[in-house]
Amino acid sequence: MNGFFDIPSDLDNTYFGLIGLHLREALLPVLAGLLAALPVAQLCVRFRWLYPPVLGVTTVFYAIPSLAVFVVLIDYTGQTELTVMIPLAVYSLVVLVPAIVDGVRSVPEETLAASTAMGFGPVRRYLQVQLPIAVPAILAGLRVAVSASISLVSVGALIGNQGALGNLLADAQKYGRPELAVNSVLTTAVLAILCDAVLVLLRNLLTPWMPRGRSGGRRPKKAAALPESQEAGAR
Amino acid sequence: MDSVTKRYPDGTVAVDRLTLEIPDRSITVLVGPSGCGKTTTLRMINRMVEPTEGTITLDGADLQRQPVTALRRSMGYVIQNAGLFQHRTILDNIATVPRMIGWGKQKSRERARELMERVGLDASLAKRYPYQLSGGQQQRVGVARALAADPPVLLMDEPFSAVDPVVRKGLQDELLRIQDELGKTIVFVTHDIDEAIKLGTMVAVMRTGGRLAQYAPPAELLSDPADDFVEDFLGADRGIRRLSFFASEGLQLTTAPVVRVDATAEQLAAPDAPYLLVTDVEGRPLGWSEPRDLTAGDIAAERLLPYGRPFVPGTDSLRAALDCAVLSPTGWAVAVDGDGRVTGVASQQTIGEAIRTAHGAADGRTAGPGTDGDRPAGAAGIAKAAP
Numbered sequence: 001m002n003g004f005f006d007i008p009s010d011l012d013n014t015y016f017g018l019i020g021l022h023l024r025e026a027l028l029p030v031l032a033g034l035l036a037a038l039p040v041a042q043l044c045v046r047f048r049w050l051y052p053p054v055l056g057v058t059t060v061f062y063a064i065p066s067l068a069v070f071v072v073l074i075d076y077t078g079q080t081e082l083t084v085m086i087p088l089a090v091y092s093l094v095v096l097v098p099a100i101v102d103g104v105r106s107v108p109e110e111t112l113a114a115s116t117a118m119g120f121g122p123v124r125r126y127l128q129v130q131l132p133i134a135v136p137a138i139l140a141g142l143r144v145a146v147s148a149s150i151s152l153v154s155v156g157a158l159i160g161n162q163g164a165l166g167n168l169l170a171d172a173q174k175y176g177r178p179e180l181a182v183n184s185v186l187t188t189a190v191l192a193i194l195c196d197a198v199l200v201l202l203r204n205l206l207t208p209w210m211p212r213g214r215s216g217g218r219r220p221k222k223a224a225a226l227p228e229s230q231e232a233g234a235r
Numbered sequence: 236m237d238s239v240t241k242r243y244p245d246g247t248v249a250v251d252r253l254t255l256e257i258p259d260r261s262i263t264v265l266v267g268p269s270g271c272g273k274t275t276t277l278r279m280i281n282r283m284v285e286p287t288e289g290t291i292t293l294d295g296a297d298l299q300r301q302p303v304t305a306l307r308r309s310m311g312y313v314i315q316n317a318g319l320f321q322h323r324t325i326l327d328n329i330a331t332v333p334r335m336i337g338w339g340k341q342k343s344r345e346r347a348r349e350l351m352e353r354v355g356l357d358a359s360l361a362k363r364y365p366y367q368l369s370g371g372q373q374q375r376v377g378v379a380r381a382l383a384a385d386p387p388v389l390l391m392d393e394p395f396s397a398v399d400p401v402v403r404k405g406l407q408d409e410l411l412r413i414q415d416e417l418g419k420t421i422v423f424v425t426h427d428i429d430e431a432i433k434l435g436t437m438v439a440v441m442r443t444g445g446r447l448a449q450y451a452p453p454a455e456l457l458s459d460p461a462d463d464f465v466e467d468f469l470g471a472d473r474g475i476r477r478l479s480f481f482a483s484e485g486l487q488l489t490t491a492p493v494v495r496v497d498a499t500a501e502q503l504a505a506p507d508a509p510y511l512l513v514t515d516v517e518g519r520p521l522g523w524s525e526p527r528d529l530t531a532g533d534i535a536a537e538r539l540l541p542y543g544r545p546f547v548p549g550t551d552s553l554r555a556a557l558d559c560a561v562l563s564p565t566g567w568a569v570a571v572d573g574d575g576r577v578t579g580v581a582s583q584q585t586i587g588e589a590i591r592t593a594h595g596a597a598d599g600r601t602a603g604p605g606t607d608g609d610r611p612a613g614a615a616g617i618a619k620a621a622p
Contacts, residue, residue, distance in 0.1 A: 054480045114318030114377075117281055117390070118332050119307035208321045209364040 033092025099141025103134030311381030488579025
């Protein structure tokens, strides 16, 4: 296709520049959402009664269309990247809070009791026991948040030149160049897949302690990774 | 523990005015049905639960006045399902407390390796993660982790109840062996009375509502249950189980019906017994036979009756001897020495007499003076048989 990578000059950017912008607009909000979600989730774990209302309120946030948020924000933050990133950060927060809460709560009762009995204080216990064990659940949440965020950045085209790869869609219409739309969709998809792959790799590096079955399922109660003779031989 | 009570805000009393003196360097077992407050009691010792009333002192010092983390680090804690850190290797799991109290990485890991050997874990497991181990192995790691900083006190909360019976027996034997070597003060919680009797130097039976029903050595528990609750809890065969505490050493053995496989016709005819026990030339048992079925020089081992499971006098208890006699098709128990050579045989009748003698002697001892004047008093061989 001719002119596939021929970026219209009104975007004021190169192809790779657009990719960089897209990634920044997508990933910074996820990072912000994660940083905000960690304390919120910890509060929800600490005070159980807090979780249902927090879940309710954040879910309502998720239901607000980003366009509506833009309309409100544009008075304060103008036609900037920030206007695009704020709703994305909120959406990430909504996905990540339950992921972290469930992850931290999945730490077995006896593991917690054992750590308390060994003289772990609450902070040490959170950082050294609960959080590491919640890593698989947190990363599962991050995968959803990152994919969603990468696809949602394109909406930024609605408030001007802030949609990164999404602006290629707008320009495809404006200049009658369908190849730009195909470029936009394909590049966004490839970015999402690559980011997801990086997160999977990160999870595997962070959790060598997880059983890696073909199904990639949760930890079985008792793994038969060792033959029973090991048990007998150990005696 | 002096008159310790734990009452929850909703009014539930988990432990009710419990007074216990736990002896140093021995295993004290808290046993009782679920909801009897035994775990709560254990957790009050390391202050995971704070008592509402009463005081707990350790070597004369009030636990309530000690900093809680230091207290906990001075007490090993083993829990059901081990409660290992699934995200750490076996070695790092065991090294947890030494690392926390500042032993340094190298020394902590050395100590962890040493403990793996002590609890019977192969060194090749050091770099594995908990999910790669069987339940029994995980529990060994749990014990090693509790022992890591060499605490004087070990608290064990139903540590072996989630593993299968064969593995459990192995773990119990291992605990007794480790205790022989280390001499810790162990408080052990279980709902299994057999486990309590096997492991405990002292056993505290607790009843629902957190009250102490009886606190006694296991042999006394079996011979003199304090009330119907304790008796029920001990189960129907406490009489048989009590035999585990009587040594089989003094049992009257006879060698009269024992013949060697190469015996002559005269030797075969000599004993006046309904059955003869045939041994091989080295004295190991082959089987029983009626005398008329034996022909000198032509004794085939496969035609003999099985002799069951022999017992070792001195090592095994009267319970093992009785079991052997009951299992034997002839009703006679075979006694062997450490090398498996026959030292004699005993009939059910002889064993029965030994049981009566042992009972009489034991009751005379535990009932105290003046309560049962007609029973023979005396120091008879009450020994806890080796497991």
